[in-house]
Amino acid sequence: MELIRGKAFHCGDFVNTDVMSPGRFEPYTGPNHLASIALIDYESPVPFVQPGEKRSEFTVIFGGIEFGCGSSRETAPQALHYAGARVVVAWSFARIFYRNCINMGLILPIELKHPFGPEVLGEDVVVDVEARTIDVKGRLLAFPAFGPVTNIIEAGGLTKLNQQAMTRGATA
Amino acid sequence: MKPQSMTHKILARRAGRQAVSEGEVLDVAIDMCFTHDPVLEGLREAFYESFGADAKVWDPERIALFQDHLVPAKDAISRRLAMAMDTFAAEQSIKAYYPYGENYGVCHIVMCEEGHVLPGEVVLGTDSHSVTYGAFNAFGSGVGMIDMMNVFATGHLWFKVPEVINVDIRGTLRQGVLAKDIILRLIGEIGMDGASYRTIEFTGDTIDDMSVEERMTLCNMVVEAGAKNGIMRLSPAARAYVEKMARRPFEPVMTDPGFEYARVIRYRAEDIEPMVACPHSPANVKPVSALRKEKIQVQQVYVGSCTGAKFDDIAVVARMLDGRHIAAGTRLMVVPSSMQIYRRLADGGIISRLLSAGAVIESPGCKACYGAHGGVLGDDEKCLSTTNRNFRGRMGNPKSLVYLGSPATAARTALAGYID
Numbered sequence: 185m186e187l188i189r190g191k192a193f194h195c196g197d198f199v200n201t202d203v204m205s206p207g208r209f210e211p212y213t214g215p216n217h218l219a220s221i222a223l224i225d226y227e228s229p230v231p232f233v234q235p236g237e238k239r240s241e242f243t244v245i246f247g248g249i250e251f252g253c254g255s256s257r258e259t260a261p262q263a264l265h266y267a268g269a270r271v272v273v274a275w276s277f278a279r280i281f282y283r284n285c286i287n288m289g290l291i292l293p294i295e296l297k298h299p300f301g302p303e304v305l306g307e308d309v310v311v312d313v314e315a316r317t318i319d320v321k322g323r324l325l326a327f328p329a330f331g332p333v334t335n336i337i338e339a340g341g342l343t344k345l346n347q348q349a350m351t352r353g354a355t356a
Numbered sequence: 357m358k359p360q361s362m363t364h365k366i367l368a369r370r371a372g373r374q375a376v377s378e379g380e381v382l383d384v385a386i387d388m389c390f391t392h393d394p395v396l397e398g399l400r401e402a403f404y405e406s407f408g409a410d411a412k413v414w415d416p417e418r419i420a421l422f423q424d425h426l427v428p429a430k431d432a433i434s435r436r437l438a439m440a441m442d443t444f445a446a447e448q449s450i451k452a453y454y455p456y457g458e459n460y461g462v463c464h465i466v467m468c469e470e471g472h473v474l475p476g477e478v479v480l481g482t483d484s485h486s487v488t489y490g491a492f493n494a495f496g497s498g499v500g501m502i503d504m505m506n507v508f509a510t511g512h513l514w515f516k517v518p519e520v521i522n523v524d525i526r527g528t529l530r531q532g533v534l535a536k537d538i539i540l541r542l543i544g545e546i547g548m549d550g551a552s553y554r555t556i557e558f559t560g561d562t563i564d565d566m567s568v569e570e571r572m573t574l575c576n577m578v579v580e581a582g583a584k585n586g587i588m589r590l591s592p593a594a595r596a597y598v599e600k601m602a603r604r605p606f607e608p609v610m611t612d613p614g615f616e617y618a619r620v621i622r623y624r625a626e627d628i629e630p631m632v633a634c635p636h637s638p639a640n641v642k643p644v645s646a647l648r649k650e651k652i653q654v655q656q657v658y659v660g661s662c663t664g665a666k667f668d669d670i671a672v673v674a675r676m677l678d679g680r681h682i683a684a685g686t687r688l689m690v691v692p693s694s695m696q697i698y699r700r701l702a703d704g705g706i707i708s709r710l711l712s713a714g715a716v717i718e719s720p721g722c723k724a725c726y727g728a729h730g731g732v733l734g735d736d737e738k739c740l741s742t743t744n745r746n747f748r749g750r751m752g753n754p755k756s757l758v759y760l761g762s763p764a765t766a767a768r769t770a771l772a773g774y775i776d
Contacts, residue, residue, distance in 0.1 A: 206752075250549040250552060250582055253582060256499060278552065343406045343502060347407075350407075
């Protein structure tokens with residue numbers, strides 16, 4: 185697996201799916217639209233996506249406790265993904281958001297009690313999924329294996345895993 | 357065999373196991389599931405793309421479809437989502453379909469009303485408030501679109517076996533104190549991650565004696581503490597409710613004596629007082645007795661959603677308003693959560709009483725609760741709402757302020773014009 189490189193964004197605790205992809209934008213979807221509203225109601229010194237833009241300059245989000253709490257809406261991880269995020273490193277995740285990340289295969293959710301605060305914003309980050317390390321400007325953090333959901337991540341999401349199983353079933 | 361909780365027994369039964377252990381991942385067969393209008397169009401496209409243009413769902417009898425979030429259509433795209441649902445229901449022969457019309461309503465309420473939720477079963481929805489079904493001794497949990505698309509194809513989904521928090525409540529609630537006050541107090545105490553990945557199992561005579569709808573309110577909001585599901589043993593009232601409409605025979609489950617809970621929280625019902633969650637978190641909870649002194653003026657009182665617009669919720673509001681008129685400068689919006697409830701309110705004269713007090717009755721649906729349409733607040737406006745979330749922007753405007761309270765608190769606030 186290739187290395188994931190990009191700049192860091194920082195979030196606090198309890199970042200909810202309402203601020204990631206607010207209900208007031210329903211029923212509008214599509215990659216460009218979702219990218220433009222990613223984290224739009226989250227209050228931060230620097231917006232995740234600049235107003236009027238469809239891409240974020242940030243690839244790795246460092247979050248706190250219960251990242252992704254609230255609604256089950258899949259537009260939340262989709263919005264982050266379409267804006268260009270690839271990894272969220274959080275102290276803990278809300279379970280539906282975590283499931284969506286793993287099963288959709290769009291965002292890699294890494295649960296880790298990382299030491300970073302707001303000062304990490306804009307730092308260069310390299311995530312090595314195979315070696316399970318996160319390099320923030322030379323500071324190397326190790327993250328644990330994904331355990332029972334590893335096979336879903338490796339397949340590229342739950343749908344791909346089920347497709348593989350169905351194909352095996354059909355040819356068996 | 358290690359003692360099992362009722363949640364564990366349901367998961368074990370549907371994973372073909374005698375017993376399960378916390379933390380293990382199971383492949384679980386699903387008894388009943390649903391999706392709704394904001395999700396179905398995308399799910400339908402992905403379903404045919406992933407599993408073939410002629411793919412069929414695993415069992416059309418175990419899928420329900422609802423129009424509740426974007427009805428009546430606010431624009432052409434919303435209507436297109438409803439039409440995609442018409443198409444999918446026909447293509448897949450799904451009979452449990454509740455489009456905008458005489459039998460529609462908010463998904464969780466109609467799921468229960470129509471007998472789709474049965475004790476001892478695994479019930480999933482593409483909506484986080486699917487935890488409501490624990491009121492009927494079912495394992496109810498919310499999942500995302502891709503999870504549900506895979507359930508539609510296979511009838512199975514993976515689940516990690518949760519640890520269980522026991523919330524035990526004994527005694528009699530004081531006059532004017534409702535289930536909403538209990539759940540707000542709990543979320544305020546344990547926080548938005550207090551039950552993360554865990555089950556909240558409610559026990560005690562207060563729970564056994566509670567009305568069915570009040571049990572639903574308690575389970576509905578466990579997700580605001582991060583819980584995977586909320587559950588209760590079947591009470592006589594809940595049994596009578598499900599037996600009326602049950603579509604299959606069912607087998608309730610009980611927690612084994614000696615089961616080890618991860619945590620036990622005990623309340624005396626008499627100690628619970630009316631509570632309100634202040635902006636912008638359902639865990640930012642304060643007693644109404646303290647807020648009353650601040651005279652927090654509200655421009656809107658909203659009685660709606662899967663949490664706070666069932667028959668009893670609205671009947672409480674009408675009873676407390678009776679003979680009086682709401683305060684000048686305050687709007688009272690009442691959105692019954694289903695057409696069945698709407699009809700019962702009309703037949704019982706409750707709608708007339710609300711109208712006399714100055715309320716506006718809107719058609720059923722998710723509406724202002726999640727901010728997509730109907731009842732959006734202006735900048736700096738405040739709303740006391742019987743709904744479930746008050747995150748920044750939740751009700752459609754990030755510059756507005758939402759306070760969550762019980763239907764009784766909503767009625768008092770509408771009369772006073774400030775949180776009371």
